[in-house]
Each structure stands twice: as C-alpha cells, then as structure tokens.
Amino acid sequence: MFTPEELKKYAQTLWWGLETARTRPYEKGDMVMLRYDLDALPLAEAMFDLLMDKGVIPVPRANLSTEMEKSFYGKGDDRQIETVPPGDKPLMENLNGVISLIAPASLTHLKDVDPARLGKAAVSRKFLREIMEGREQSGDFAWTLCMYPTQALADSASMSLEEYKQEIVNACFLDKEDPEAEWNVIFEQTLKVKQWLNELPIRRIRVKSESTDLVVTPGEKRRWLGVSGHNLPSFEIFTSPDWHGTEGVYYADQPSFRSGNYVKGVRLTFKDGRVVESDAEEGAEFVAKQLAMDEGAPQLGEFSLTDRRFSRIGKFMANTLFDENFGGEYGNCHVAVGASYADTYAGDQSELDQNLKKQLGFNDSALHWDLVNTEPKTVTAELEDGSEVLIYENGEFKHE
The missing domain is CATH 3.40.1830.10 (Thermophilic metalloprotease (M29))
Known part of the structure; x- marks a missing residue:
C-alpha cells in the first residue's frame, strides 16, 4: 500500500x-x-x-x-x-x-x-x-x-x-x-498560541455553539500543550482542567468508534463537575456504561481546540487520533471524559504526586474518551479580573 x-x-x-x-x-x-x-x-x-x-x-x-x-x-x-x-x-x-x-x-x-x-x-x-x-x-x-x-x-x-x-x-x-521539517514548522506555529494562552490569567472558559454551552475551569498551575510528538498527526492545543468546575451541556456532533462499538450524537450534561445526564442518538447504553467505569469516568480530563489553519485533516476518518485533530471549515473542540494529562501541570513535574493531583483537580480514571464537536463556535475566556477575551472563533485562535 x-x-x-x-x-x-x-x-x-x-x-x-x-x-x-x-x-x-x-x-x-x-x-x-x-x-x-x-x-x-x-x-x-x-x-x-x-x-x-x-x-x-x-x-x-x-x-x-x-x-x-x-x-x-x-x-x-x-x-x-x-x-x-x-x-x-x-x-x-x-x-x-x-x-x-x-x-x-x-x-x-x-x-x-x-x-x-x-x-x-x-x-x-x-x-x-x-x-x-x-x-x-x-x-x-x-x-x-x-x-x-x-x-x-x-x-x-x-x-x-x-x-x-x-x-x-x-x-x-x-x-x-x-x-520532519514540516512538523517543526507546525511546532513553531502552535508554540505562539500556547505561549499566548499560558500568559492569560484564565479563570473560566465558555464554549458556545448551536448544540453546546459548556463552562470549563482550567484550574491552578495549568499549562496548555500541543504538537508534543505524542500523536501523529496532532494539531490540537489542550489542557487538563480542574474537573470540579465543569458545568453545562456538551454535544459531540462527530461519531465515535470506541472499543468495538459505534456511537453517534453523544450529549453530556455536567453539574458540579460530573456528568449527571448522558444520551446519544446511537449507542446510549454503551456511553452510560463507559461513564460508570469508575469514580472518575464521568468527570472531565481534557479540553482541546484545533485551529483549522494548522490541520490538514478535512474528512471524517472513523478514528479518534485523526478526528480529534479535525480542521475542516470550523476546526474542532473536543473534551475527554476520564483521565487527565499530568504533563499539563505547570510546576515541577517531580512534585506532582497523587495528593497534589487530587488537590488541584486532575482527574483520575481508567477511561479517556475524546468526544469531538465540529460546529462553528465561540470560545471566551473569563480572566481573573472579571474581563472577557475571545480566544477562539469559527475554527481559529485569536492570538494575533
């Protein structure tokens, strides 16, 4: 081939x-x-x-x-x-x-x-x-x-x-x-976005689209990562939020194949940081049982955005590795229920033990399931002083 x-x-x-x-x-x-x-x-x-x-x-x-x-x-x-x-x-x-x-x-x-x-x-x-x-x-x-x-x-x-x-x-x-040279260019382009986001004193993030209205709380000592070499291809920029501060409704308009199962149209309602209601157009029972896997499964472990100007992915690929990096017309937002990524901790990695993870709201679970929304959307950051900054709109970061 x-x-x-x-x-x-x-x-x-x-x-x-x-x-x-x-x-x-x-x-x-x-x-x-x-x-x-x-x-x-x-x-x-x-x-x-x-x-x-x-x-x-x-x-x-x-x-x-x-x-x-x-x-x-x-x-x-x-x-x-x-x-x-x-x-x-x-x-x-x-x-x-x-x-x-x-x-x-x-x-x-x-x-x-x-x-x-x-x-x-x-x-x-x-x-x-x-x-x-x-x-x-x-x-x-x-x-x-x-x-x-x-x-x-x-x-x-x-x-x-x-x-x-x-x-x-x-x-x-x-x-x-x-x-490799091409990936180094993407690395440098996304580095500028990460530096901008990491300098913003963000208290909360609100994502709004036709079907989603979700509030995510980045939490203390967090940093934004992306194009780290872990996934190929990868164009996303993400962080692992404090799961306690998740509120609202998230809808995944992109289908998902997971563990030999097909799901479509997943809708999650969060209250006080946990999924209190889940539904899906197809595979609702599978979704519910995945969220019941362990204590951390119905809590948020990742929040991510992909800029359509970075990604060369414009088609549904039936695999999360590609689909969570979808560029297309409006880029994508995806969240993961389940485990968080410890490397989004902004302090000394050697000090991040289980007690500190729990204190800072890093989620712990055997599950990590990415769910993708490709609708046109606005993503607004509420800063520590109460002001708001538009950080993402219709598939593009607003760092320039």
Whole structure:
C-alpha cells in the first residue's frame, strides 16, 4: 500500500514524535516497545529497522487480533479478563518509550459484548499506565502513536482504501520531501498560541455553539500543550482542567468508534463537575456504561481546540487520533471524559504526586474518551479580573 519511501518517511516521522515527546534525548541501549496491530506489519517492520539503526533495543508486541478480542471479552471470566501477566509490570518499569501503530481490522466487533467487561479490563491495567506516566514525568519515558489504513477504517469513513491512505499521507506530510521539517514548522506555529494562552490569567472558559454551552475551569498551575510528538498527526492545543468546575451541556456532533462499538450524537450534561445526564442518538447504553467505569469516568480530563489553519485533516476518518485533530471549515473542540494529562501541570513535574493531583483537580480514571464537536463556535475566556477575551472563533485562535 505505502511505497518503501513512504514507509521510511512514516517511521522517521514517528521517531521525530518520540524524541519530541521525551524531555531528554534517547541513548543507545534505551528500550522502546513497538506495539502494533497485525495489519500494520509493513510499517512495524520499517519502524523496527529504524530503531535498530538508532541503537535502541526494540521490544515488539503484536496486539490481539479481532477474533482474539472477541474471544477474550466474549468468553473470558473475571479472572481471565482482569489478570495482568506477571512480566508486564517490570517491563513497564524499565521501558523508555512506546510506539503504537493502530490498524483495526474491525471497528464494531465488540458491539455485542457487555461494555462493563471492557471496563474491568481497563481498570485492572490502569496501574501500568500510571507507571508510564510517572516515568514520563521524570523524563525516562515517552510515547507516540499513529494510524495505518485498513479496509475497515476506509469503509467506516466512506472512502476507498487508496483514498484513506492518501488522507494519512496528506495529514502526516508524507507527501513532502522532509516531513520532519514540516512538523517543526507546525511546532513553531502552535508554540505562539500556547505561549499566548499560558500568559492569560484564565479563570473560566465558555464554549458556545448551536448544540453546546459548556463552562470549563482550567484550574491552578495549568499549562496548555500541543504538537508534543505524542500523536501523529496532532494539531490540537489542550489542557487538563480542574474537573470540579465543569458545568453545562456538551454535544459531540462527530461519531465515535470506541472499543468495538459505534456511537453517534453523544450529549453530556455536567453539574458540579460530573456528568449527571448522558444520551446519544446511537449507542446510549454503551456511553452510560463507559461513564460508570469508575469514580472518575464521568468527570472531565481534557479540553482541546484545533485551529483549522494548522490541520490538514478535512474528512471524517472513523478514528479518534485523526478526528480529534479535525480542521475542516470550523476546526474542532473536543473534551475527554476520564483521565487527565499530568504533563499539563505547570510546576515541577517531580512534585506532582497523587495528593497534589487530587488537590488541584486532575482527574483520575481508567477511561479517556475524546468526544469531538465540529460546529462553528465561540470560545471566551473569563480572566481573573472579571474581563472577557475571545480566544477562539469559527475554527481559529485569536492570538494575533
């Protein structure tokens, strides 16, 4: 599907992402896990070869196939679903990076599985993510991920496989001679926006569109991040707010495929920081059970905006990695219910322990689910002195 040259560029771009995401350079002998879906094998092989050239130690891991997932979640008892192999913990404690290649062979194969079973598996493995998060805070670890085209993705996005592939090529600058140089330009452009937002003494943010009227409270010691290398492509600028201050209604007009399920038209009503009412045009039961996964699931973990001038994504791609970075005519806003990102803490990362996270309103959950709104909207910031500043309108930041 991809030419050898495109695969090489894609692998080099992923390495740029991993290096950019880590606070200190990689060294020979560092261990990097290469996690991939089976359909992404050609890119996995190109990435493995590059990792060998870099002198790091590749740790390849194939994800479960569609049939394996159906068997695991459909037949497994609680012990089978919740047991974590004994070698996973020490491995995570020693990894220096993870590169994930997403290539789903099916997007709806788990639609008949009780969503609570998916939640049990996620909760039992939450501690592994916490290990990685702690190592990332200390500068020992970083992660990045990307997507590889499959027929299931193309069909769900109403494209041919070749058309879908070309959207990935375009979004990741693989059509350019030097994709890394292109990403460095985006990095510098978004840096200006982040600096502007981080200098504003924002008390509250209000998002208004035809179907959304939501208030988000950034909270103390927060910073805005984006184009950090974690996701490729990534054009969003985001923060993890204080979940306690979330109020109002949020509507996701863009559909979402998650954990083998399809949902559409998700509407969430927040009061005192928590979802008190949820609904969806399709998949309402799945939404409700995801929000019941644990104590933090119905609380906000992320607030994000994408400027249409940065993003080359203009079509629905049936995958959150791309869809949360949608540019189109009006850009997008997305929120994530569930886990927050610790790296949005503006202070010394080494001091951000569980007690401080709780005190500052960083949300804790096994869930992290991005829900995207692409409607024309205004986003206004109320500053500490009571004045208001328009920070985003109709798909563009207002920093200039």
